[in-house]
Amino acid sequence: xxxxxxxxxxxxxxxxxxxxxxxxxxxxxxxxxxxxxxxxxxxxxxxxxxxxxxxxxxxxxxxxxxxxxxxxxxxxxxxxxxxxxxxxxxxxxxxxxxxxxxxxxxxxxxxxxxxxxxxxxxxxxxxxxxxxxxxxxxxxxxxxxxxxxxxxxxxxxxxxxxxxxxxxxxxxxxxxxxxxxxxxxxxxxxxxxxxxxxxxxxxxxxxxxxxxxxxxxxxxxxxxxxxxxxxxxxxxxxxxxxxxxxxxxxxxxxxxxxxxxxxxxxxxxxxxxxxxxxxxxxxxxxxxxxxxxxxxxxxxx
Amino acid sequence: xxxxxxxxxxxxxxxxxxxxxxxxxxxxxxxxxxxxxxxxxxxxxxxxxxxxxxxxxxxxxxxxxxxxxxxxxxxxxxxxxxxxxxxxxxxxxxxxxxxxxxxxxxxxxxxxxxxxxxxxxxxxxxxxx
Numbered sequence: 001x002x003x004x005x006x007x008x009x010x011x012x013x014x015x016x017x018x019x020x021x022x023x024x025x026x027x028x029x030x031x032x033x034x035x036x037x038x039x040x041x042x043x044x045x046x047x048x049x050x051x052x053x054x055x056x057x058x059x060x061x062x063x064x065x066x067x068x069x070x071x072x073x074x075x076x077x078x079x080x081x082x083x084x085x086x087x088x089x090x091x092x093x094x095x096x097x098x099x100x101x102x103x104x105x106x107x108x109x110x111x112x113x114x115x116x117x118x119x120x121x122x123x124x125x126x127x128x129x130x131x132x133x134x135x136x137x138x139x140x141x142x143x144x145x146x147x148x149x150x151x152x153x154x155x156x157x158x159x160x161x162x163x164x165x166x167x168x169x170x171x172x173x174x175x176x177x178x179x180x181x182x183x184x185x186x187x188x189x190x191x192x193x194x195x196x197x198x199x200x201x202x203x204x205x206x207x208x209x210x211x212x213x214x215x216x217x218x219x220x221x222x223x224x225x226x227x228x229x230x231x232x233x234x235x236x237x238x239x240x241x242x243x244x245x246x247x248x249x250x251x252x253x254x255x256x257x258x259x260x261x262x263x264x265x266x267x268x269x270x271x272x273x274x275x276x277x278x279x280x281x282x283x284x285x286x287x288x289x290x291x292x293x294x295x296x297x298x299x300x301x
Numbered sequence: 302x303x304x305x306x307x308x309x310x311x312x313x314x315x316x317x318x319x320x321x322x323x324x325x326x327x328x329x330x331x332x333x334x335x336x337x338x339x340x341x342x343x344x345x346x347x348x349x350x351x352x353x354x355x356x357x358x359x360x361x362x363x364x365x366x367x368x369x370x371x372x373x374x375x376x377x378x379x380x381x382x383x384x385x386x387x388x389x390x391x392x393x394x395x396x397x398x399x400x401x402x403x404x405x406x407x408x409x410x411x412x413x414x415x416x417x418x419x420x421x422x423x424x425x426x427x428x429x430x
Contacts (some may be wrong), residue, residue, distance in 0.1 A: 009375045011339045018328045018336065054370050083374035105320060105377035108327035 001119050002044065005030045006037040006063065007052035007081070012106075016050050016081070019108050023116055034058035038066055045072050047122045048115060053082040053093060064096040075125060077118040081106060142216040144194055145201035153215020154275070157225045160213070161275035164227065164268055171268040172234030173275075174224040175282040176204070176241075179260045179294040181220040192252050196259055199250045207241040221286075223279065231267040231299060238263045238297045246295060262289035266300035306390065306400075310407065313383045315414055320380025340379055341416045347372045348412060351391070351405045360398050365391055372408075384411060 003020050007013040010032055017028045029046075031037035034055055041049070049067070053060030060080055067073050080093045083104040093101055100114055140152035148156060157173060164171035178184075178200055185193040197220060204214045204224060213225040226234050242261055249256045264285025268278045285300040292298070325333045347368050354364035373388035375381075387408050391401060 009343055009371055011336060011343050011375055012378050014336050014339060015324075015328075015378055018332055022327075052374070054367065054374075056367065083370060083377060104374045105380065108323060 001026050001047040001122070003028045003048045003050065003115065003119075004037055004041060004046040005050045006034055006055075007050075008032050008034070008055045009052070012052065012081075012104075016106070016111065019106075019111050020050070020115055022112060023119065026119070034063050038063065041067060041073060042070060046076055047126075048118055049076060049078040050111075050115070051078055051080050051098070053080050053084065053089070060093065060098075061096050064093075064098060068097045077122055079111075079114060079118065081111075142201075145198050145216050147201045147204070147222070148213060148215035150215060150217050153213060153217065153223050153225070154279075156213045156215070157223070157279065158275045160225055160227045161268055161270070161278070165270040169228050170230040171278075172226045172229045172231050172265055173268065173278050173282050174226070174234060174238050174263050174265040175217070175279065175286040176200075176222045176224060176238075176261050176263045177286055177290065178220040179262055179290075181259070184257060184259060188252065188255060188257060192250075192255070192257060195252055196250050196257060200245065200259075200261065203245050203248075204241065207237065207244060223282075231265065234265050234267070235297060235299050238265050242295065242297055260295035262286055262294045263297045264289055264300060265297060307407070310383060310386055310390075313386055315381060315383045315411070315418060317380035317382045320382075324380070337379060338419045340375065340381070341412060341419050343375055344372065344384065344408075344415055345412055347375075348405065348408050351408065355398075355402045355405050360401060365401060381415065384408065384415070387411070 003026050005013050005016045005020070005028060007016065007030075013030045013032055017030045020026055020028045029040065031040065035058060038058070051060055051063060055063075058066075060082075064078065067076075067078070077099040078097065080098040080101040081104060082089065082093070082101060084090075085103070090101055099118060102111055102114065140148060142149045147153075160171055163169070178196065181193065181196070184196055197216075200220075200222065201214065201216065204222060208214065208224065208226070211227060212229075215223045215225075217223050224238075226237065229237070242263055246258075246260050249258045251257075264282045264287065266278050266281035266285060268275070273281070281300040285298040289296050289298040321333075328336070350368045351365060351372075354361040354368065369388045369391035373385055373392065376385035376388055387404055390396060391404050396404070
């Protein structure tokens with residue numbers, strides 16, 4: 001855990017450093033210039049800050065404001081250390097974002113105990129954040145292919161449709177389906193089928209821009225949402241993707257599997273239908289692509 | 302400076318035995334001596350700042366208050382109770398300009414004692430002066 005001590009008086013800073021070093025797994029960085037501490041905290045993220053409140057140039061109040069202005073530092077605990085005995089000052093510190101305070105002279109046992117408690121809470125907070133991040137990924141991502149799952153794709157497409165309407169920007173959505181996928185599963189097994197789906201997702205990601213959204217709608221069907229893309233450009237992108245997939249193969253042990261895809265693409269028209277409407281139109285175009293021989297792109301009229 | 306204030310300050314030990322004992326126990330004798338040795342330079346720096354504020358006419362009360370606050374924090378942490386009392390008097394709202402100048406002069410005189418204390422690494426009695 002990283003602890004930062006900020007105190008313009010070197011003897012006080014060194015005393016705090018010495019006391020805090022007694023806590024297990026703690027690495028203490030000492031700063032006698034608040035600006036240097038802020039620079040360090042902009043690059044690194046401390047787990048606890050011990051801050052002298054009254055300092056020249058940048059006082060504790062300004063330090064707190066600038067420190068917590070960085071989103072990543074917003075939940076980092078801060079203990080203010082002060083020789084000020086006015087209750088008003090303590091209220092001001094807490095209002096400005098301090099988590100706790102200690103009065104000088106610093107009681108070594110108190111400083112260590114309060115710091116240890118806040119570091120323990122910080123550790124729980126970090127674990128909780130990691131769990132939330134993991135759960136978010138699990139709730140929004142298709143486990144097999146790593147692209148957005150159906151619900152997340154539909155949510156993102158709805159958001160992009162709203163943005164398209166607000167800024168009068170074009171938006172195109174494509175629906176894509178692996179041709180004869182059941183045949184691949186039957187011939188090579190479901191594990192091979194899964195590899196093909198993962199390969200298909202990779203091909204989509206490689207062919208698209210970072211802000212395009214790929215989602216697995218279900219089975220071997222994928223959706224592609226292309227913000228700021230008119231229909232003619234979307235058709236070009238889809239055809240390039242289709243050709244890329246057609247030309248390459250998935251190698252599984254000694255077997256090389258080739259496959260193709262059919263794609264239906266439609267433009268979003270806010271005056272005529274919503275996001276779900278354009279997806280339905282792209283789906284209908286995909287059906288036509290299948291019906292008319294597969295391995296092709298059909299544009300919804 | 303009123304004689305009773307001087308008398309009060311002189312009556313205080315330079316160091317508070319209880320505070321130094323807690324610090325020694327918390328960080329060990331060797332580290333304590335090492336950290337205590339940094340005190341004279343810091344107090345000297347604050348003393349210089351206080352002197353410069355006192356040479357102004359009128360004296361810079363805000364500057365004095367800030368430096369006195371810093372001195373109070375350092376002195377309190379290391380149990381240098383006599384200097385802490387000087388800092389409190391300097392930071393007080395009622396001191397006259399003359400009293401402030403006298404307090405800074407008194408503080409300068411205490412520096413030598415602090416340096417001796419640092420060299421001797423204060424003993425368990427906590428009294429070096």
